[in-house]
Amino acid sequence: MADLDRLRRLLGGEETAWLLDRLRRRMVTGKPLSGIVTLGSATQDQRRAIERLLGRRAGTGSSLSVSLDEVDAVLRRSGSAPDGLADATRLLIGTVPDRATEAAAWAAAYLPLDKLVARRPALVTWRGWLDATGLVRRLASDPGSASALITAAVRVLAELPSEGIALGRLAAETTGDAHGLDDGRPLATIVLSAARVLRGTPPAGDGTAGERRTSWAAVGVHRDELSSSVLCLGLPGGGETVTGRILALAKETGEPCVLTLRQLSLADLGAGGEIVSVCENPIVLASAADELGPRCPPLVCVSGQPSAAVWRLLDLLIADGARFRYHGDFDWGGIRIGNTLRGRVAWQPWRFDATTYTAATATGGELTGRPVEATWDTGLRAAMELRGLRIEEELMLPALMDDLRALADSVGSH
Known part of the structure; x- marks a missing residue:
């Protein structure tokens, strides 16, 4: 016994x-x-x-x-x-199943993932990667545990991308545990790998805290209201909120302004129906502050993949009736960022098309990485593949500054 x-x-x-x-x-x-x-x-x-x-x-x-x-x-x-x-x-x-029963149980555990991918084809490569790496089986030792993990992951992914939500709140609302998506948790590992694919990057990531934060932000999830921020210049602001007054003072002095997600919870931006220029890299905004100062028209920098604060600011500007134009790096990463923005913001190309790329004389080196279509210009991918050169935003600064100067003059003349 x-x-x-x-x-x-x-x-x-x-x-x-x-x-x-x-x-x-x-x-x-x-x-x-x-x-x-x-x-x-x-x-x-x-x-x-x-x-x-x-x-x-x-x-x-x-x-x-x-x-x-x-x-x-x-x-x-x-x-x-x-x-x-x-x-x-x-x-x-308890009873140990035979091999056939075990295989059937694993197949049943994966079924919610297959249904998710059928609804969201963008996750096909992620699903294949899960199979190739055996990640689910490494995180969950048996079909029952795997089923619970996959069901929770599908529930979280159903809420993504979000217009902006704190990681702890997302975890609490989808899993009942505010720490369910903390770093190192099996569920966080699964969901974050999917977020990377939705962002347009490999599902494994590079293991750094900064990369995880950026990948969460790409699907509208922020760690807290202070770590997510956005860089802007020339937004008129107003006197009704603290953030509005901060922007008004920055506009008056011609200084760039860094706003946190918390500060954007309530803000009067004063942009109305103006054209808002959006760039990928901070050097554009810094150069505009140096050259135009208080005369600079509204300019927002996404600083790579947009953070939750970037999305919040753009949403507020959309609500104000703003119109947008966008410029980014002529490389595959830059095209992916442009596509991401295009999915939520109706922007017009700002020297960010096949014609501009083909005519540019300055180049930054060999174009590498996985090609991607530009949703705003069907000829841009072909032009870039043919020429095979990347052109960083910094190399376009003279033309971009001329455009901002011309916009400031046209606004000032009215």
Whole structure:
């Protein structure tokens, strides 16, 4: 007779869950419960749990190797599982399915993902990447856990892209846990990989905090109301709100202004139906401040992929009746940013078309990366592929400054 309480203490804890999962997988695939299994990057708690199970030290180093034959002998000898490892595994996790049943359970777990991709073809490459990397299976050891993880991910992705929401609020509203999308959580790993694809970048990311913040922002999610900001110049502002007064003072002095998402929760911008020029890089805005100062017409910088604060400012300007023109880098990343903006803002090209690209004499080097269509100019991709050169926004500064100067003169003459 097995001693179930003792068995749970020895093998049923969180720190030995990895070992129990290895046993289940072997049983599903018909492999013998013998030989050595190894856990890479084991924690101290996992190592101590194995030491308690075996009654001896479990070696040193980052990995942890366990002899299944030794575990079987310990369980039999201690009386916690006299019939050995296979019986112990069934006692702790229930009936172990056969290979066909297991495969059917995994297929059912993935079904919500397939339905999501059918509705949103932009996620096709993400779905293929999940299969190729086995990410879901690494994050969820069994079909039941995978089903719960996938269902939660689909629920979160149904809310994205957002017009602007805090990460904690998104997590609370979709999962019931305000920390459900914190860094390192399995759900955050899955959803963030999809957000990168929606942003137009590889699903794996580069592992940096800045990249994660940018990827969340690309789908309208911000970490908090202060870390998300937008750079602008020449917005008239007004006297009804603190933000309006900040903008009015910055306009009067010709200085750039950095606004946080919090400051944009209530703001009078004073732009009305004016033309708002939008650029990709801060150098354009800095040059405009140097050359035009207080005369500079409204200018907004997206600083790469738009943050939640950028989206909020643009939405406020749209509500005011503003009209937009946009310029970015002539490279594939710049085209993707333009496409992203085009999905929410009806802007006109500002020297950002095939004609301008072809006529430009300055070049910044070889054009690299994955080509993409420009949704505002069907001839731009072909022109860029033919010429094979990138042209950064900085190289267009003289022409852009002339345009801003001409716009300021035309506004001043009325």
